[in-house]
């Protein structure tokens with residue numbers, strides 16, 4: 001599985017640790033984020049990863065900024081993206097099972113790296129359940145066409 005990862009200046013170290021963690025587990029990780037702590041603007045990194053997911057250049061996206069909020073908002077502006085910000089594993093898991101999220105975001109200033117790994121693990125391991133949730137996800141995506 002190929003994962004696109006994106007981050008701003010507040011999450012360089014966290015991005016590197018998560019990238020390494022995923023690569024050790026056998027995932028291919030494409031880095032769309034910055035690698036220096038020089039101040040930058042998070043929207044473009046959220047957009048880049050969102051577009052890569054929708055274009056199927058990568059299977060899923062992971063975004064990290066200070067809070068996870070701004071970068072996930074940017075990704076959610078891309079048609080076809082369902083990005084979720086999580087600071088605990090339960091919501092991450094349920095967001096995939098029920099909402100079929102295709103982008104996960106979290107904050108490098110909110111969660112520690114070990115918690116971030118648990119969030120990522122739960123999210124990646126979960127599979128969309130479909131059924132009644134498919135109808136709801138379809139309704140959600142219809143909003144983009146109104």
Ligand code: RB5
Pocket residue numbers: 008010042065066067068069070071
């Ligand atoms: C950058 O200082 C910070 O605003 C950004 O990383 C993020 O938290 C925005 O939502």
